[in-house]
Amino acid sequence: MASTNVTIADIAAAAGVSVPTVSRVLNGRKGVSAARRQTIERLLEERGYERRGRPAQGSGLVDFVISSLESQWASALLRGAQAEAARHGADMVVTTTDGRPIGTPDWVEHLARRGSDGIVLVVSELLPAGREELERLRVPVVLVDPVGGGAQPFPTVAATDWAGGRDAADHLLSLGHRRIGFITGPIQQICHRDRLDGYQAALRRDGVPVDPELVRHGDSLVGGGRRLGAELLSLPDPPTAIISGSDEQAYGVYLAARDRGLRIPEDLSVVGNDDVELCQWISPQLTTVRQPLAAMAREATRMVIELSRGGIRPNPRVELATSLVLRASTAARDQSLTAGDR
Known part of the structure; x- marks a missing residue:
């Protein structure tokens, strides 16, 4: 009877070989001597290693599922994922959800019929039934940024969002600002809650009261x-x-300020989040918290491909560091007008 407890690492240790060598045998690849291959096959059988019910060579396809491709944020993720898939000799199928929750039985069945080797998910909500079906299919799945709340059954690649929110607030506090507004992205997403928490922690540490009136929950869009x-x-x-929880939304703040005749940064300092190309197109160029978007997508794609080829299950959560990028949209408070002057 097959055992779900036997891992590739166990087989590799018993055979006295490396994990990649066992992976090559499982996937029918060359580069393993006949005698060693026979030993590994015997151990796989004796130890009851349970292979996924898929062709040994796999389909060579990776599914990349994202809510929309209409933002520069999405374009950066897609570039990273495509580059990594190509590096591994895999093709990528891109599916957009138009912001809708995913995970219906029809959607999961469609993925199963295509026979992809793994799935990278960048979506706002994965239905519980979809999570259960994906687990049942045993197709490798990796999330880019947590989907929904609570513990996730799949490995996750995220950014250090709490630190990003803190760093943005620290920068403005260092410039003398005390009335600092915060416009989140969709607040049901953990990344936006983490950024908000980091901002609030920075204010409290600096002795600045957290004013709920200064917080708004946005949609990450210009409008x-x-x-x-x-x-x-x-x-x-x-x-x-x-x-702002996103650079595109920060550009909307630019427009709101100009509607009122305010100058950036003389009258209002603005900080974005993501560091997409827009930051350098607008005037003044936008100070922002850089998310390593392409690197996040590359890492998620690498994890999916390696899992599909029998690799060791990765850490449940991988976080890549954010960094503050200083440009021209922030200035010291003494250069800003007081509320009474406005």
């Missing part, structure tokens, strides 16, 4: 940034700086 930026700037005591 949302313009609307919510206008709300913050219309407050009786408006912020002198605003942090």
Whole structure:
């Protein structure tokens, strides 16, 4: 009877070979002597190693599922995933969900029929039934940024979002700002909650009260940034700086400020998040928290491909570091107008 407890590492240790050597045998690849291959096959049989019910060579396909391709954020992820798939000699199939939750029985069945070697998910919500079906199919799945809340059954690649939110707030605090607004992206996503928590922690550590009136929950889009930026700037005591959960939304804040005749950064400092190409196109160029988007997608794709080829299960969560990129959209508070001057 097959055992789910036997791993490739166990077989490799028993055979006195490396894990990649066992993986080559499992996937029917060359480069292993006949005698060694026979030993590994015998151990796989004796130890009851359970192979996935897939052709030995696999399909050579990786599914990349993302909510939309209409943002520069998505383009950076896609470039990273495609580069890594090509490096491994795999093809990639891209599916967009238009922001809808995924994981219906029809959707999972469609993936199963295609026979992809693994799935990279970059979506806002994965239905519980979909998680269960994907686990049952035993197709390798890796998430880019956590999907939904709570523990996830699949490995995850994320950025250090809490640190990013903290660093953005620390930068503005160091410039003398105390009324700092924050416009999140979709707050149901863990990454946006983490950034908000980091911002609030920085304020508290600096002795600045956390004012709920200065927080808005956005959609990461330009229109949302313009609307919510206008709300913050219309407050009786408006912020002198605003942090946005995305660069595109930060550009919406630019528009809201200009609608009111405010200059950036003289009258309002703005910090974005992601570091997409837009940051260097707009004027003034945007200070932002750089997410290693392409690297995150590359790592997730690498993990999926290696898992599909019998590799060792990776750490359940991999975090890649964010960094603050200083440009021209932030300035010291003494260069800003006071609320009474506006």
